[in-house]
Amino acid sequence: MSRWLSLDAEAAPYDLVVVGLGPKAAAICAKVAAVRELGLGAPRVLVVEQYDAGAHWSGGSGFTTGSEKLGTRPEKDIGFPYRSVETFGLQGGDIDRLMMRYCWQSFLSDTGRFGDWVDQGCPAPPHKLFAAYLAWVVRACSDHVEIRRERVVALDRRDEHWLVRTSADGGPTHGDGIRARAVMMTGPGAPRRLAPASFEHPRLVDASAHRPRLRQLLAERPGPRVAVVGAGESAASLALFVQETAPEARVEQFAPNGMRVRDESHEVNRTYTAGSASGWAGLSEQERRTFIARTDRGVVSPALSERLNRVVGGRVHRSSVRSVRSAEGERDVLELHGDDGLLGSFDLVVNATGFDPWQQLDALLSPAARSWLSDGVPGGLDLRAAQGRIGSALAFDGLQPRLYVPALAGVTQGPGFANLSCLGHMSDLIVRDLLEHLPAPNGCPADDVTMKEALYARR
Numbered sequence: 001m002s003r004w005l006s007l008d009a010e011a012a013p014y015d016l017v018v019v020g021l022g023p024k025a026a027a028i029c030a031k032v033a034a035v036r037e038l039g040l041g042a043p044r045v046l047v048v049e050q051y052d053a054g055a056h057w058s059g060g061s062g063f064t065t066g067s068e069k070l071g072t073r074p075e076k077d078i079g080f081p082y083r084s085v086e087t088f089g090l091q092g093g094d095i096d097r098l099m100m101r102y103c104w105q106s107f108l109s110d111t112g113r114f115g116d117w118v119d120q121g122c123p124a125p126p127h128k129l130f131a132a133y134l135a136w137v138v139r140a141c142s143d144h145v146e147i148r149r150e151r152v153v154a155l156d157r158r159d160e161h162w163l164v165r166t167s168a169d170g171g172p173t174h175g176d177g178i179r180a181r182a183v184m185m186t187g188p189g190a191p192r193r194l195a196p197a198s199f200e201h202p203r204l205v206d207a208s209a210h211r212p213r214l215r216q217l218l219a220e221r222p223g224p225r226v227a228v229v230g231a232g233e234s235a236a237s238l239a240l241f242v243q244e245t246a247p248e249a250r251v252e253q254f255a256p257n258g259m260r261v262r263d264e265s266h267e268v269n270r271t272y273t274a275g276s277a278s279g280w281a282g283l284s285e286q287e288r289r290t291f292i293a294r295t296d297r298g299v300v301s302p303a304l305s306e307r308l309n310r311v312v313g314g315r316v317h318r319s320s321v322r323s324v325r326s327a328e329g330e331r332d333v334l335e336l337h338g339d340d341g342l343l344g345s346f347d348l349v350v351n352a353t354g355f356d357p358w359q360q361l362d363a364l365l366s367p368a369a370r371s372w373l374s375d376g377v378p379g380g381l382d383l384r385a386a387q388g389r390i391g392s393a394l395a396f397d398g399l400q401p402r403l404y405v406p407a408l409a410g411v412t413q414g415p416g417f418a419n420l421s422c423l424g425h426m427s428d429l430i431v432r433d434l435l436e437h438l439p440a441p442n443g444c445p446a447d448d449v450t451m452k453e454a455l456y457a458r459r
Contacts, residue, residue, distance in 0.1 A: 013179035014046045016434055017164045019152045019364075020186035021049035022056060023420055024406060024427075026137045027078040028184065031427035033144040034098040040091060041435040045144075046178065048166055050151040053138045054131030056187075056208075065211045066128030068237050071262075071301045072420045074125050077104040078137055079424040081273050087428035099424065102140060107133045124303070155183060156366040162401050182395075182402035182434060189357035189407055194229065194349075195323045203334060204324060207234040207352040211241065214350075218246040221347050227336055229321045230352030231255035231298035236308045238350050243311045251312055252344065254336065255298065256320045259308060262299040272296075272421035275414025276392070285388075285411065292415050297354070319343055324351075357407035357418075358383040373403070387411040393433035394426065402437065404430050 018025045025047050032045050052058065059066025079099035084092030100106065108114035111132075117123070125133075138147070154165040156177065163177035191206035193199075203217060207230070218224055226249050228239045236259065243251045253259070271278045271291070280288065300308065319338045327333040327345055336343040358381065362370065373396060374380045377389075387408050391397030394417060395404045406426050410418035417426050 012044075013161050013181050015043035015180070015438060016045045016182045016184060017162065017178060017180040018045065018047040018184045018186060019164075021047050021051075021053045021134075021138065021147070022186055023054070023078065023134060023423055024186040025049070025184075026053065026134045027423040027427040028430060029141040029145045030078050030099060030102045030137055031095070031424075031431045033141040034095045035431060035435065036144050037098060038091060038094055040088070041438055043431075043434055043438060044146075046146045046148060046180075047138075048148045048150055048152050048164065048178075050149060050168075052131075052135060054134035057127040057134070058131035059128055059211065063208055063234075064127045064237065065241065066126060066131065068127050069124040069301075069303065070127060070130050071124070071233050071304070074104045074130065074133075076273075076421060077102070077133075077423065078427070079103055081422060082424055084424070084428050086277070087425075087432050092428075095428075096424075102137045104133060107136050110136070152364060154366060155361075155364045155369055157369040157372055157401065160401060162403075180401070181437065182404065184404040184430065185357070185361050185407070187357075187360065187407070189355035190359040190363065191351065192353045192356050192359075194321060194351050194353070199324060201324075201326065201334060203332065203347065204349045204351065206350070207238060207355070209350070214241065215245055217348055218242065218249060223248045223250065224347040225249075225345070226251045226348045226350065227334075227344065227346040228253045228350045228352055229336070230354065231257060231259055231300075232352070232354065233300055233304065234354070235350075235352035236300045236304050238352050239312055240304075240307060242348075242350065251315060252346075253312055253316045254319050254321050254343065255316055256318060257298055258318050259305060259316055260299045261302050261305045263295050264302075268295050269421075271414070272416035272419075273425075275416055275422060275425060278414070280414045288411055288415075292410055292418075296410075296415055296419065317343070324349055356383055357405060358386040361386075361405060373399070383408075392429065394429055395433065400437075402433070404433075406430070 018028055029047065032043060035041055051060070056063040057066065079096065079102060082096045082099065084095040086092065088095055105114060108117050148166065150166040150168045152164055153167045156163040156165065162180045162183045164180055164183060165177040191208050205214065224246060226242050228235055228242065228251060235253065235255065239251050239253050242249055271280065321336050321338060321343065323337045325335050327335050334346050334349045336346065336349065365373065377385050389396050390405065390409045390412050392413060394406045394409045394413060395402045406417045416422035
């Protein structure tokens with residue numbers, strides 16, 4: 001599946017380095033394969049991932065056991081909504097036809113599952129099947145992109161390029177890094193921490209905890225008291241996992257607004273699919289943030305809500321957790337505190353309050369790169385400020401080299417870009433922008449070569 005290349009920093013730079021190999025990366029791989037086959041451009045793309053494709057979905061590398069059900073309909077696959085004409089013009093129809101080779105139904109047909117899936121009523125697939133789908137897409141695109149099984153440990157900027165530094169198996173950083181004209185960050189972000197952020201404890205875990213580790217912690221004490229902090233899909237899934245793994249455990253969930261069921265109306269779904277075409281830009285920033293909070297933050301699917309109600313029942317507290325600490329005189333017991341004092345004492349606390357894509361990126365940036373990105377932002381970048389700087393190409397607006405972070409694009413460009421709601425449209429915008437900024441082909445003027453001019457030059 002992979003082609004391994006020299007890590008020589010003096011080699012020709014990649015046009016794009018993608019960090020991570022989940023759904024967003026798979027969508028980029030398929031779109032790059034399509035535009036290359038059609039002769040619209042030949043970007044050199046490298047994906048860096050230390051595990052397998054869709055590792056966080058398979059149950060092998062944390063986040064889920066693989067048995068949880070996908071919250072998004074699988075038909076919203078890596079090409080959805082198949083409206084590339086909006087981004088690529090007439091060539092968009094050809095792109096969509098090629099992208100249909102990588103659709104969810106094609107995967108089911110190719111692996112002998114399609115008929116059974118239809119006969120069952122097209123159910124939500126388990127996460128591990130979705131991971132298998134992502135791996136199938138990546139294998140099909142392997143002639144057009146390169147994969148490196150390593151971990152990105154730092155991002156630096158030098159001479160109008162990114163230097164992407166990587167490490168294998170936790171070892172030392174390789175050489176001076178991989179040069180790239182653009183970088184794309186994928187994944188949900190870094191897990192948010194409970195206050196105080198510096199507090200560490202072996203029985204305080206977050207939503208990325210490996211499930212075998214959770215099983216071990218639950219088995220260490222009979223009838224453990226467990227707190228799950230958070231209100232979204234991850235929190236609900238973890239509460240169910242704990243209760244089903246240790247039926248004798250007493251699970252209590254802390255969610256300030258309760259466990260709200262996700263609105264799946266046509267208007268809401270259309271907004272997630274269409275992005276800016278849905279009139280998103282016409283809303284005020286506060287209206288956009290309120291919409292996201294109401295429809296995508298701290299909400300669960302109807303099916304998951306039903307299961308959670310049966311298992312956790314009335315043990316969902318509408319309380320905000322302000323801090324976590326060790327109980328006085330009992331190092332192995334954790335206390336949760338809210339506005340009015342002690343909320344309870346627990347043997348295990350699972351922090352599922354969400355992920356922060358800015359913190360994930362910030363942890364990789366060199367001081368010089370961070371200063372460059374923050375230029376002109378009073379007080380420097382935080383999550384809110386970073387979200388406000390993402391432009392229509394899902395990158396930090398107006399900056400070269402490009403840094404694409406679709407997980408930060410929800411507020412400015414449309415709520416679907418931060419999740420799985422419009423992977424095809426996301427990849428349209430990024431790949432089109434990537435092609436616009438490719439080096440001028442031979443025979444074309446170097447200044448302001450558009451994608452269309454480059455296309456005709458290559459024919």
